[in-house]
Amino acid sequence: MNPSRPAPLTRVDGSPVRVLVVDDEANLSDLLRMALQNEGWDARTAANGQEALNLVREFAPDLVVLDIMMPGIDGMEVLRRLRSTGNDVPVLFLTAKDAVEDRIAGISAGGDDYLTKPFNLEEVVVRLRGMARRHVAAAAAAETxxxxxxxxxxxxxxxxxxxxxxxxxxxxxxxxxxxxxxxxxxxxxxxxxxxxxxxxxxxxxxxxxxxxxxxxxxxxxxxxxxxxxxxxxxxxxxxxxx
The missing domain is CATH 1.10.10.10 (Winged helix-like DNA-binding domain superfamily/Winged helix DNA-binding domain)
Structure with missing residues (x-):
């Protein structure tokens, strides 16, 4: 183990942070999954909105990376359904759209952050790391x-x-x-x-x-x-x- 590398961020119970990556581009989602696993996290992928909703129930992720433009149930609808059930899992939107109104729509819908494609892989990881720290801190407070x-x-x-x-x-x-x-x-x-x-x-x-x-x-x-x-x-x- 590299002694200069910080210890992996974990959940309150010491288990790996769970991340669900949702994108219909298999190469991109696999690349993200490997980068997050390199962080020491438990990362899984979903190729469409329905698969994402099923995995959220089964996997109970701490973070979700969510593509907006997907066939069938798109990212906005996935988020709407999650929030309607009271699920407040932090969501990082990924999208090819870079118009300001699209970014506003994503955040207004309940998303926590927003990145446009093509993106820098390291930036995605850094943003997720920050979101994970906040999520773990909130979970630790709730543990009382x-x-x-x-x-x-x-x-x-x-x-x-x-x-x-x-x-x-x-x-x-x-x-x-x-x-x-x-x-x-x-x-x-x-x-x-x-x-x-x-x-x-x-x-x-x-x-x-x-x-x-x-x-x-x-x-x-x-x-x-x-x-x-x-x-x-x-x-x-x-x-x-x-």
Whole structure:
């Protein structure tokens, strides 16, 4: 590895940044894919609008490079459909059109950046790198909020809200709820909870987990569907029916 080369930018969980390149020119999209893979990113290609929409659902990219002029579903329509479903993935438009009104139309439609063909490959990579940094930073900020159904917990502000109603928790109740939410749908044993929330040197009552689970249920499950569940003989889990 070249020691002068910076470490690859990654997602919050440490996995490679995902980029979807959409262009009906196979040679161009393959060239971009290889350049992005050289960045250490996971890059895939789509040859048309419908394939792009399918891959967005399956691949969940962090960035999309989108050609405007494509047969069938063009780039503008792809973006319109993405935004209509609430998908705010950053989009870099590529197009042969260089008129100012076309650039304005692309940005106004919800695009984040715009390059005209022919373009400099290095410039595309640099622009995507900047977009990726902003996306990763936003995702990292969002990571402070845990969500299960209509229940949210903010690890930065220590705020817990369910269905718009603030819930006041003690410090230990908060720690227990956070541990459950960090492992939602996973069944946690009593010993795991004691270890992570109270630590090994806990010297209190042996029924402390059950007591605090009941406290949380009174404050949280009373506001809607039951989220905290007991799995007999195993432990506890938090999950929503949604």
């Amino acid at each position: 909020r845990l969500r299960v159904g209509d229940l949210t917990l903010d690890e930065e502000t220590y705020e817990v809200v369910r269905g718009g109603i603030p819930i006041k928790l003690t410090a230990k109740e908060f720690d227990l709820l956070r541990y459950l939410m960090q492992n939602q749908r996973r069944v946690l044993s009593r010993s795991q909870i004691l270890d992570q929330v109270w630590s090994y040197d806990f010297g209190g009552t042996s029924s402390v987990v059950e007591i605090y689970i009941s406290y949380l249920r009174k404050k949280i499950d009373s506001l809607g569907e039951a989220l905290i569940h007991t799995v007999r003989g195993v432990g506890y889990t938090i999950k929503s029916a949604e």
